[in-house]
Structures are given as C-alpha cells and as structure tokens.
Amino acid sequence: MTLTPHEVAVSQLATDQTVSLDRIKSLRFIKNNIIGNKTKKDLYIQLGIVSRLQDIISTKDDKDSQLKIQAVIVLGSFAFGNESNILALTNSGVVEPLLNCLNPSADPKLIEAAARTLNAIYASPKVSRQQLFMANYLHILVQLLDTFSSKHRPGQDIVQVHTAELVASILARCCETLEQQMQIADSGAIPLLMRLLASGISKSQEAALGALAALVKDNPELAQVIAQMRPGVIPEHNSDIMLTVLPILVKMLQLTGAVQEAAPQVLAHLIWESENMQKAVCDMEAIPKLASIISQMDEEDNVYGIVGQKDKLKENSLLALAAISQLKEDCRKQVIEAKVLSHIVSAMSHPSVGVRAAACQCTRSLSRSVKNLRTSLVDAGIENPLFQLLSDEDLGVLRSATATLCNIVLDVSPMKKTIMERGIVSKFVRMISYGDNVVRLNTVWAIKNLVFEAESDVKENVMRQFGYNNLVLLLNDSEPAVQEQALNLVRNLAHKREHDIEQVFRGLGNGQLLSIIEEKLSWDDPRLLEHALYVLVNIATGSEYHKQSILKRQGILRSVLRSMNHESAAIRVASIWVIINLTWPDDKVSQSVHECVTLLRSMGVEDRLLALNADHDLDVRDRVKTALQHFLMDQQQYGHNNNGNGAPSDQTGSGIGRHGYSSSRYHDPRQQQQQENIPSSSSSSGDAFGGGAGSTMDTTHIVTGGPGAGGHDRR
Amino acid sequence: MAKKVISKEEWNARLAEVQVDRDDLNKLIMNYLIIEGYKDAAEKFSQESGAKPPVNLESIQNRMVVRTAIQRGHIEEAIERVNDLNPEILDTNPKLFFHLQQQRLIEYIREGRVMEALEFAQEELAPRGEENPEFLSELERTMSLLAFDLNGPSPVSDLLTPAQRQKLASELNSALLLSQSQEKDPKLPALLKMCWWAQQQLDERCTYPKIKDFNKAELVMEPMGAVGGGSQGSSSSAVAGA
Numbered sequence: 001m002t003l004t005p006h007e008v009a010v011s012q013l014a015t016d017q018t019v020s021l022d023r024i025k026s027l028r029f030i031k032n033n034i035i036g037n038k039t040k041k042d043l044y045i046q047l048g049i050v051s052r053l054q055d056i057i058s059t060k061d062d063k064d065s066q067l068k069i070q071a072v073i074v075l076g077s078f079a080f081g082n083e084s085n086i087l088a089l090t091n092s093g094v095v096e097p098l099l100n101c102l103n104p105s106a107d108p109k110l111i112e113a114a115a116r117t118l119n120a121i122y123a124s125p126k127v128s129r130q131q132l133f134m135a136n137y138l139h140i141l142v143q144l145l146d147t148f149s150s151k152h153r154p155g156q157d158i159v160q161v162h163t164a165e166l167v168a169s170i171l172a173r174c175c176e177t178l179e180q181q182m183q184i185a186d187s188g189a190i191p192l193l194m195r196l197l198a199s200g201i202s203k204s205q206e207a208a209l210g211a212l213a214a215l216v217k218d219n220p221e222l223a224q225v226i227a228q229m230r231p232g233v234i235p236e237h238n239s240d241i242m243l244t245v246l247p248i249l250v251k252m253l254q255l256t257g258a259v260q261e262a263a264p265q266v267l268a269h270l271i272w273e274s275e276n277m278q279k280a281v282c283d284m285e286a287i288p289k290l291a292s293i294i295s296q297m298d299e300e301d302n303v304y305g306i307v308g309q310k311d312k313l314k315e316n317s318l319l320a321l322a323a324i325s326q327l328k329e330d331c332r333k334q335v336i337e338a339k340v341l342s343h344i345v346s347a348m349s350h351p352s353v354g355v356r357a358a359a360c361q362c363t364r365s366l367s368r369s370v371k372n373l374r375t376s377l378v379d380a381g382i383e384n385p386l387f388q389l390l391s392d393e394d395l396g397v398l399r400s401a402t403a404t405l406c407n408i409v410l411d412v413s414p415m416k417k418t419i420m421e422r423g424i425v426s427k428f429v430r431m432i433s434y435g436d437n438v439v440r441l442n443t444v445w446a447i448k449n450l451v452f453e454a455e456s457d458v459k460e461n462v463m464r465q466f467g468y469n470n471l472v473l474l475l476n477d478s479e480p481a482v483q484e485q486a487l488n489l490v491r492n493l494a495h496k497r498e499h500d501i502e503q504v505f506r507g508l509g510n511g512q513l514l515s516i517i518e519e520k521l522s523w524d525d526p527r528l529l530e531h532a533l534y535v536l537v538n539i540a541t542g543s544e545y546h547k548q549s550i551l552k553r554q555g556i557l558r559s560v561l562r563s564m565n566h567e568s569a570a571i572r573v574a575s576i577w578v579i580i581n582l583t584w585p586d587d588k589v590s591q592s593v594h595e596c597v598t599l600l601r602s603m604g605v606e607d608r609l610l611a612l613n614a615d616h617d618l619d620v621r622d623r624v625k626t627a628l629q630h631f632l633m634d635q636q637q638y639g640h641n642n643n644g645n646g647a648p649s650d651q652t653g654s655g656i657g658r659h660g661y662s663s664s665r666y667h668d669p670r671q672q673q674q675q676e677n678i679p680s681s682s683s684s685s686g687d688a689f690g691g692g693a694g695s696t697m698d699t700t701h702i703v704t705g706g707p708g709a710g711g712h713d714r715r
Numbered sequence: 716m717a718k719k720v721i722s723k724e725e726w727n728a729r730l731a732e733v734q735v736d737r738d739d740l741n742k743l744i745m746n747y748l749i750i751e752g753y754k755d756a757a758e759k760f761s762q763e764s765g766a767k768p769p770v771n772l773e774s775i776q777n778r779m780v781v782r783t784a785i786q787r788g789h790i791e792e793a794i795e796r797v798n799d800l801n802p803e804i805l806d807t808n809p810k811l812f813f814h815l816q817q818q819r820l821i822e823y824i825r826e827g828r829v830m831e832a833l834e835f836a837q838e839e840l841a842p843r844g845e846e847n848p849e850f851l852s853e854l855e856r857t858m859s860l861l862a863f864d865l866n867g868p869s870p871v872s873d874l875l876t877p878a879q880r881q882k883l884a885s886e887l888n889s890a891l892l893l894s895q896s897q898e899k900d901p902k903l904p905a906l907l908k909m910c911w912w913a914q915q916q917l918d919e920r921c922t923y924p925k926i927k928d929f930n931k932a933e934l935v936m937e938p939m940g941a942v943g944g945g946s947q948g949s950s951s952s953a954v955a956g957a
Contacts, residue, residue, distance in 0.1 A: 028795070035798050036805040036812035039842045073802045080806035116803060158771055158895060162801075203896040 014051045020064050028068035034077050043082040050092050058097040066109035076117030086124045099137045108159045115166035122173040129174045138187050141167055141324035145192035168207035175214035187224055192231055232292050250284045261313045264320035275327045281325055281333040293317045298343050307319035311352040327367040328606050331658040332369045341380045348385035352669035354393045360389055360400040367407035381416050386429035390427050402442030409450045442476055444485040451492045456499055475516055487531035494538045501542040514549055526568055533574035540581035564608050569617035576623040583630040589637045597634040606631050719921035723936055726924045747901040766878045778891050785884040790819040801864035801894050811890055813843050815848045817857055821874055824860045952957050
C-alpha cells in the first residue's frame, strides 16, 4: 500500500537518521499544506504529528534553529484551526517547550514564532495559564516587550516589533484573575506597554492597549497606576477632533434613527468646556440643524400626539445646544436667532426628566449673556417654568435650575424683582436642606446675588424669610465653597449702610458675627480669609460700636496683622483696607480714632505698613500710602511719634481726600459682565470704604446626571 | 453673480504664506515609494534626502517578490513566500487564502492541466466552499471556465485577464502591509485627488490660477477677456515636483 505524501512527510520527521535539511523540507511542505486549510490540519493531527513536533522543539540542540522554527510555526498553524486543535496541542504538553523557546539568547525568529504560537494557543479560554506564571517565564516574556533593547540587530526590527505585539497580546489573554494582573504589573510590564503605546506603530499600539485594558479590568489599583503615568503618551487630539470628528458628527445630525439620537450627545460631550470646539461647531451651522430637530419634533408631537417616543433625541439635541452656547456669546446669539427658545422653554415642562434637565442646561448657558437676561429670556417666559423646576424631584434638574437662577437674580435681570415677588426666598430654605452640595452652593450663590447692592428693606425681607439660623448653618457648612459664598453673602448684607450692618449684628446675635469671622480668619484657607477680611472692611465702615467690637478682639487684629504679610496680594490689600477703614479720619482725627491708631501702632501695624511701602504689587502700595496718611494725620494732630518711625515727610496732611476705589476683583474674565460692583466711595456722605462682594454670574455648568459637577468659579 | 477674481500675484502671495515643512514633503514621497514597492528608488531617495525609511527596506523587496510571483501566475511560490514572511496571514484571512487557491485553479486551467485542476478543486477548494457559501459560488464560476473555449468569448473570460492577477496581487500586498502596521494606500495620490476636488469646489465661486495639468503642476489663469495669456513664472504648488 502506498503512502500519501502527507504520511511520508510525517514519517520523515520521526526518523533520527534523516538529515535535518530533509526534515526542514518536510516541515515546510506540511506548513504550506495546512496554513488556511482546516481539513489538512485535522488530517495531520490524526497522523500523530503533534508528539513528533514536540520532540523537535524540546531538543536542547540549538545548532539548527530553522528546524525548530518550522516546527513551532506548524504548531501555531494548528492552533489557528479550532479549539479542539488547541486542546490537542496542550494535552500533549507543548506549552512548556514553547515557553522555553522564548529564551533571549535564541534566534529572534524562533522567539517570534513561539510567541505567535503561544498567543494562538491562549486564544482558547480552556487552556490553563498557570505555566506562564511559573519559573522565570513571565519575566522573560515581559522583557520581549522592549523593542529598543540592546540586542537590537539591523534587519531584525520587524521581527522584534512583531514579537512585542504578540507578547502584549499574550499578556492581555493572561489577565484572568486579580493575582495574574498583579503579577504581570509587578514584572514591570506597564511602563514597557506604555512605551509600546507611544511607538506610533498601529498594530503595536493596538496590542498594548489590549494588554492595558486587560490589566485594569475590575482592578482599580492598577487603573490608578496607569492613570497617573506621565501624560503625553497619548497626544492631545483636539485639532484632529476639530478637523475630522466634529464635521462628521454635525453631518450625522441629519441622519435618522439611532445615529441621529447619539450624535448630539457625543457632540455635547466633546465640546463641553472647549471654547474653540464650540466655536467650530457653531461655524459648521450645527445650531440651525439642532434647532430644526427640536422644533420639528414639537410639531410632530402636536399632530400625532406621540408621547415619549423620541425623548432621548430631544434631550440630546438640547444638551448639544447647551454645550455649544456654553461659553461664546456669538453662539448664544445664533441659538436665539434660530428661534428655538420657545421650544426650549416648553421643554422645561416636559414629562421626561432628561429633557427637563437638558432644557434647563440650555437656559443656563443662555442666561450667561446679559443681553439675553434683559430681553430674550424674559420674552420667552422662562420665569414660570424655571420656578416650577426649583421644586423638581430630580437632582440633575435641580442643579441646573439653581445654577440658572443665580443668573436670573442678577441685578441686570428684569426678572429679579418678579421672581422675588413670587416668593423665591421661601424655596431657598427647602433647597439648602436638600442634601446636595451643588444645589446648596448654587442656592447661597443666588441669595448672595439677590441681596447685592439691594435696598435695606429687600435685605431684611430676604433674611426674615430665610432666617439667620440658616445663614449660620451655611457659614459652618462642610463644603468650603459653600462657606465662602456664605461669607460673601454676609459681606453683601453688611454693606453700605450702618443700618444694614446693625441688622446683621442683631440677626446673628450678640457677638456671634465677630466670633464667626475670628474663626474663619484663623483658618488657613485663602478664599475664606479674603472674604472674612472684607466682611471686616464693611463692618469698619459702621458705627463707633461696630468699630469697637472689632478692636476689642485681639485675635481678629492679630489675624489682620498677619494677613498683611500674606503671599497673596489680594489678601494683603484686603487686610490693609481693614486698617484704612478702622483709622478713617473725618476732617479731624477724633479721639476714638486716635485711640484706635494708638492701639494699632502699639501692635506694630505702622511698622508693617512702612515695610509694605516696597511691596511689588501696585495696588498694595497704593493702599499702604492711604493707610500711612491716616497714621501721619494722627501724628500731626496728637504730636507723638512712637518708635521714632515718622511717616515719610513728603506726605502732608493736606489733600487727604476720599479715594475712588474700583475694585473689581470678583470679575470673571470669561464674562462680559457680572458685577458692576463696589461703590466708589461716595463722596457725598463721607463714608469710608465698603465693598460688597459683588454678584457673580455662574460660570460653570453641571453635566446633567453626571457626578462630576463643576464648582463655581472660586477664588 | 460674478465670480470673484483672484490674481496670480495674490494667489502666489497666499501660497507663499503656507508653510510646508520640507521633512513632511520628503516623508510623503518616501511613503509613496515604500508602499508602491520601489525599493531601489527608496534607497536612493533616503541617501539623498536624508529621509529615514520607516521600515526595513528588505520588507519592500519581499513584498515585491510576492507581487511579481502573482503577476507571473506562480501562485504556489507566492503562498510559500507569504507563509515564510508571516504564517499568520493566510491562517487568519480565509477570503484572501481562497482567492489565492482560486487563482491556482485558474492557472491550471489556463495551462490546460485539466486533471490536476479537477483534483486540486476537489481537494483544496471544495472544503473551503463548504465552509463558506460565498466561496462556493465563486468556485462554481471558476470551474465553468472548463466548459468554454479559453480563447473564445465567455461569461467568465475576465478570470483569465491580467487584471484578475493584478487584483489578487493588490489584495495580497495590502494584507502584507497591514501585517506590518503600514497603510495600504500611499498618501500622495489621495492628496492629489483632494487638490483636484478642492479646485472643483473653488471653480464654482471664483476665478484663480489653477493647476490644469497635474503632470506639469503649473498654475494657469483662466483666460479673462483681453488679458494677455501665457503662463509666466514658476509655480509654487505644494505638490509640484512630487
């Protein structure tokens, strides 16, 4: 009986007498027969080839690597067949000899072939990964990821790159347990994978990403490690996104079905917080497209009365509009011009929570424009639905509604008055008891804006309803940002009139106001420090009693003195303002002011001021000059010169006048306007300086439903 | 509405403002030479321009050997080469593998080796057809070559054209490039197409000096009334001299 050529080939592998050249020839014959041919793979396995191949790859004889290479390749081709082939290989124990082929001193082509075959074997989840983690195999494997290793030889670069790709893929397949993940990480694989990721070779990058993904799967610890690795491994692709992704997404808005639904959402996430991208999308005329999607849906709803069917599309389209109009006034203008505002406003009362939240996000973006606040938003009747949304049960809705509210109650807004009349303040009480930091912060912010520059009766009205006890709670809030805004609120309340200051004194109870300020000053938080100092600045414009209550507190005075050397110029300025207002002389230095000056002088305030004459900050130097003039006037009138430190003689007492202050520290650079604040010292009344905290427009936004709520602009 | 007219001077001034990095141009050319398989030219260009080839030039040679083998109808040789280069390609790419085997069958038929053709179809191709119905219909079409006069007209005569080999050679070349993490198409022709398309778009809106003949890459102003014609000056297009 004659043998088939296949049988001959297999039999030739067995004979030890056969010269290796013939065996290589047979192996190549077999290889070219079985690659791509499942039937032949089965045939050869039945002929018992696997154990013969295993003999070949197990020999310690390294003289002829070609023989081994071809045998390993043939084994690999079997593994590309199906799972039963793979199990046939592993059952006869090929994994260990294959791992031995990875020896770094071996022929790189053998290493590559072995890695390929192992990778194909590990494609089956039924194969045990155990052997890989034994002996030194893992270490050897990981070193192969290093394509820049010293033994790099010319002509071998492709082989090395392939090997690294295969190893990364093997590692990805061997991350089945937490322990395996940790062992791979401990072997130093992560930095090498990151380097592979930065190689610019697409297949390598793909393989490296696969391995990294497998390492962090359900493994927060390793995820943290990788997240903290140097940024820049993956370059910023913003310009790519702008040039390629955004136009496609904008085009997709005109498709139908699932794509149309998803496109605006992706768009919104991509351009969030990026002014350039928002502008780009605006230029691509995305706004009219989104507007027509939204208005068309409303028309269809009216005709067919379909409820709920396309809510997601509406929500996402609104979200995209909110994102586009988030930062640029031009974009907001386009939204208004697209005549979609009425649809946005009606969406604020939509049955779907998502749509309501998205619509509110839109009004929030739009309300960042003074022009819109004054006109379009009023005309569109935003006030009614917004008021409703402040009682919404959904957190996302509540967050964006309260943020919008911050802008609606700005001084420039005609809605400020009407929304007050509706009884907004009673809602505040409920909102601050809502256990959400963002809602609470937005609420304090809104109250702060509400009482900014307000008449005494308005302030009293607000606080009567809101309650000073609630203010105390906010001043001691667990969130520093809330505390900061609460201090801001106190600052606005105690601003401008002696009567207003007195109201706050009474409202907070005897001495409690200053105790709170004393405590905040002792904190080493620059944001709290500055606002607390300005509360003092305002109190110091009050009555003799108000001033005295400050002077009686050594702790406060020491904090003020210490703040004069603070690293932040803004805080130095604030603390000097306290001194200026406390020592304010009218036409003549009164006895009480003289006592105050004497006290401050004894504490070393004047020396500190003299030292600050050389401050590098112009604003600080200007304030110092004013303060020193007060000390000089006192000296000229009462004649003693403590410590021999006379004030500079070129500063004469004449001509001390009121200063025009324009302090616009609270101005947000991204907004055209938010605060026409801080009274220039009114020349009529001879007031000392007093500064309101300013009302500020909200500048950040909250991703609906997302946990990563942005804080307001804090400083 | 009258089209806007952009003068040659203005156009040249604007072109001069565009900064094109010399290195980028060199990379473009290198990319073209490598993907199209001009190994010697790539070597020379590398020496003269200093542009580093991103891959081992040996790999170009290998690809070209494979391509030539297919174009000559030596399919078996091509398969063996590919398996030597990367044994994974044909094991993981059934369609490509089928097309190679199909071409082998075509070559047997072309040479009149009918018995071998039948045997080969039975042993190699029929099992692939069972695995994939798409292959089966292609196999049937190929087998029908046996029913027609090879030199006469037939519905399947396209299988015998050089274009059929060419198609396969390209498919295989792409697979090899892909396995080496390289793009399968050179960038330069795509850029030229883009340039041509951009001119088409621009034609609707304005009159400007345009490239009419991409071989010459000269900027030619559309004749405008009595203005004297004739091209003057040299062009400064970014693709000139490619």
